[in-house]
Structures are given as structure tokens and as C-alpha cells.
Amino acid sequence: MTEDPSALRRWMIAGPEVSHLVAQYEAACGTKEGTEHTSYHEETERAQRVFFENVEKLSQAMKDMGNPFQEESRDLLSLDTKDIAHHTAAELIGTHLEKCKVRFQEFMKGLEGEEESTFYEPIKKNRVDFFRQVPASVDSSKQKVLKEDCQLFSKLFISCQSRECDLKEFFRHENQSHPAALSDGGKLHTCQKSHLTTILESQVTTPEAEPDADTIIIDGAALACNRAGSKVIMVKASDTDVVVIAVSVLQALQELGLQQLWVAFGQGQHLRWVPVHDLCCTLAEKSKGMLFFHAFTGCDVISAFRGKGKKSAWQTWDVCDEASGVFSKLSQYPPVVDDEDLKTLEKFVVMMYDRSSTAEGVDDARLDMFARKQRPYSHSSNPISAEAAREACCLPGGLHLESVNSTSTRNADSCQLGLDQERRSVADRLDRAHPLQRVASS
Secondary structure, eight states: OOSOHHHHHHHHHHHHHHHHHHHHHHHHHTHHHHHHTOOOGGGSHHHHHHHHHHHHHHHHHHHHHOOGGGOOOOOOBOTTTOOBOOHHHHHHHHHHHHHHHHHHHHHHHHHHSTTTOOTTSOOOOOOOOTTOOOOOOHHHHHHHHHHHHHHHHHHHHHHHHHTTOOHHHHTTSBSSSSOTTTEETTEEOOOOTHHHHHHHHTTSOOOSSOOOOSEEESSOGGGGGGOTTOSEEEEEESOHHHHHHHHHHHHHHHHTTOOEEEEEESSGGGOEEEEHHHHHHHHGGGGGGHHHHHHHTOOSSSOOOTTOOHHHHHHHHHHOTHHHHHHHHHTTOOSSOOHHHHHHHHHHHHHHHOTTOOOSSHHHHHHIIIIISOOOOOTTTSOOOHHHHHHHHHHIIIIIHHHHOTTSOOOHHHHTTHHHHHHSOHHHHTTTSOBHHHHHHO
16 A cells, blocks of 8 residues: 555545444444453453352362372372272372373374374363262162072072972962062052053044143142033143043043043143043943052052053953953942952952963962972062052052042041051051061971
């Protein structure tokens, strides 16, 4: 520009005007103010405050524990938490620099052959957490308990054979006071309740669009009985219990004039509408026994059978027709469970573990599966004892059904159960199934 006089004259005339326009544009857009106050991210007040707090913590830790640079011990410790790391972590720090050098040398060698790596390929970090404590695996602890249980069972079984004891009496008892086939160390053994909803949905055709309803209920199906005159009811829920309750109370609602009952199950893209009225027509007699079936096979307050979920139980119900009558009867929570009903339930449990078994009781089935069929002893392949099965049968009839079936007329005897039984653990209810050690020792 200085070498061309004409260009210099144009800049001298137009330069001030251009600068004036740029200044006006920056003032209008705030660009100039933003660039003037721009600073490094660590110069902000918050970053400085955090840095100052960290320095104070480090200084205080050094005052309390002494100067770490004067420490002659070979232990690796954290100044803020005073945790001492494992000795392998200290050894890792000593070799950490060498590992980084090896990684760098590998990178440099890769540059010589362009096919292996390039200069712009990032070097992976050596992420090492020196103070990480690996938590104990829950599955490994459970497997250890099951292995010990199997070993104990094998020893007791061999002992009974050598003493020529009655094997039928042997299989009447559990190894532990908390049967592992029903509980996890005295706690409830849960199952996937949502599998039951999937099974029920497969019985009917669900619509793709939301159906119209006169009444929409969000707080449970019990409110539906208090609203007479509704023709179509929609219940919004995300729990399988609500679907089971809806199936059980449909007949009572139909007596009040209800024509259709829908359950909007799930949330978001998994939302679907289950036609309970069509479902009850498809299930026929099974709809009357859904309450006890759901409770007996595992729910929020009743333990499930280990290794046998809702799908296995439903498939067993399809081939065990005599269980429908018992399920329907016990869904009305009678005060007393008959022996014939218990035998039918035992047969249902046996068929759930072995469809080809001809045994009527679970004790005979346990003996047949283990001693004759050479089935390996495991809680997922062999049923529980008869005493534990009877306790499992009595729990749903008195506890679960009395608490969920709020729309039916409650029996005075069943109300005596109340919350006291609900607070009792599985261990308390199954203590009657005496451990096998007592029998073997006697």
C-alpha cells in the first residue's frame, strides 16, 4: 500500500469510515465487550476458590501427618483419606514410568512403518486407580454357599446310605433352616414379574392407538368399584400386580355395568394397552385363579421358586388342568387350606420341575429325581421339601391375597393375619422345615 500512491490515498480517505462502521457493528453485537473480558478458564472465581480449598486441604493433611517427602516407609497412602493402598500398587508406581517409556517407544517404532500407526494417532492413557478396592462379587458368594450346601447334602446322603436310613425320611427335610430353593439367605428370592404381563399380552391382540375411555384411573383399580355407571375404564400402571388385580376384579365391575376395562401398561415407547375384558374371555377359568397363581409363583411379598419363573409356571399350568380349580378357590383366601388342595399344589410344583414325573408329592419327586434319575443336586433342578412347599402355599392364601384384593369382601379370619405376618421374614415362616442335620444326627 505504501508503494502505490493511489492505494494509499484511498485508504486515507476510506479508512476512518470503515473503522467507524466496524466500531458501530461491534458495539451493536457486543463482540468487542465479549473479547475484552475473555480470560483463561482457570482464572474464574469458582476455579480459584476450588484451587484454594484444595491447597488448604493438602497443607492441613501435611500438618497432621507430617511431611510426606520425609517418610521412609514404602507404603503408598492417600494424604486426604489416609488410606494405605495394597503393596502391589506401590510396586506399580515404581514401574509406571518404565511402562510409559515402553508405550512411547512402541509408538515411535510404529511411525517407521506407516501401515501400523500414524503421527496423529493418539497414545492411549495408562489409567490406573491405585486405591481402588474390588468389591466382593455377589454371585461368587452365592455360588460358594450353594457349593457348600451341595457338599453337605452329599455327605449326609452317603451317611444315611451307610446307616441304612429311610431315604424317604431323608428327602422330607431341607439342608438349611432357610431353603435355598425359596430364599436367599433368609431373604425373598424374587423373579421377573413382568414376564407374566408378556404372557398375558400374547393371549390377546393389543391396539396400536390409545382407546377412548370414560374414566382414567391412576391410583389403582380399587377406585373403579366406587364409580358406578362407567362403561369404559382405563387404568394406567407400570406394575404387573395391577394387571393381575384388573383381571380378578373385572367380573365385579361388570356387575356394575362396566363394558370394557383397559390397562395402559408401561411408559414411553414401551406403552401398550391391554384389553382386560378380552383377556378374561380368552383365559376363561384361569382368570379366576390369577391372584393365587401370581402370589404362589413369586411376587413382592412371596418368594419365587429358584430357577422357575413365570414362564415355566404358566407352561405347567397349561398341562395341569386340576390346578385351575385350586387356584380359583385359594384366590378367595379361605381361612383353611384343605389337604386335597395341598396335594394338588404339590403335584403342580413337581410338574414344574419334571413334566414326566409320576410322583404325587414333592418328597417322592425329590427322591426320584436325585436317587433314581441321577439328576445333579441343585436348587434350580430339584423342588423343595413338602413342608417348605406347604408353607409357601399358605403364605399367598393368607398374606398376599388379603392385601391386594381390596375390592372383594374380606373374610374376618383372614383379616386376623394383618401386618404382623407381613413383617415376618421368610426364615420365620420356613423354620418348620427342620434342617436335615438334626435328622441325620438323631
